[in-house]
Amino acid sequence: MTTWSGRRRTIRVLAVLASLGVLLGVVGVVLPSFGDDESGDREQVTSRATDFAVAMNTFDFSNPEDYRKRIKTLLTPDYYDEFLENSKATEEVLKKNKVTLKSGDAKIIGVGVQSIDDDSADVIVAFDAAISSDKAAATAPREFRWNIAFSKTEGEWLVSRFESVGTVESKVGTGEGE
Template sequence: MARNLGAALSRRPGRVLAASLLAAVVALTVVAGLLGTQVWRARDRAADREAALQAARQTAVNMGSLDYRNIQKNIDQVLTGLTGEAKNQWGTQSRTVIAAATQAQARWTVQSVKGGVVSLDGDSAEVAVAVTVLIVSKQAPNGTTVNNRWVLELTRTDGRWLVSKTGLVP
């Protein structure tokens, strides 16, 4: 019996050490998992911000790149980046834009575009975009520069960021 007690006592430090090591491994695994999840979420959020910004910039460029010679194609290109209220608004105003551009023989060319994400929350974003456009027409054959600033609200639809609302900033 004394032998069994001695053997049990001599194995106890090994069990304590094994249990301690197991607890440390479990704790490190949990911490690594939590940190990995945070890094993954931060990367996803950064990717969402970049995708929303790119979609807003491209839509702003499309809105500022109109040519009376290809005006319907240009309008259709703008519409591909829109949804909801913005799409309805452009669809309604497109006849007026086509008529005015054709009559003036106007060509809009984007000279520069800058933008930044104002807010991002899940599947919605707000992006501010500034666009400098050169407008050449019969009335202004040398061109006139116009600076537009928009706040664009975007919605993620079927994995794509689309502009759902536009607002000019005075």
């Protein structure tokens, strides 16, 4: 014969087990969303691609150190070394030819993540920017399309490479043996 206190104990044990089951279920559903969230990484690389395109195209070579300082925070250390070398070479050519280049007002047209995993991503960014020179009468509008490679370094997405992507030209064909 079961006593009332024995039933209470059994009910409490069952209630604790049920609560524990619910708690483990909630942890199993909620906890993964705090881990390696691909959508969060996608947002971060998209934002970094936008920052990079704008920073690279907002320059005034009369003050190259400011430009280099802003770019440094967006690049991997190895890629910054390469950028620095190219930037100094550009500065030398401009000084030799007594030309000052400026670019600003970069407008992002679109950003798309081509691929992404835990520690790398490839992103396409399309944007317009205007480049002016103290030697030219008019500002030259430019359209850019870049493929940007990112590496996750100490939890931060940094540019490890970028290259210009050509536009795709189309033409009307005759349909005969093309």
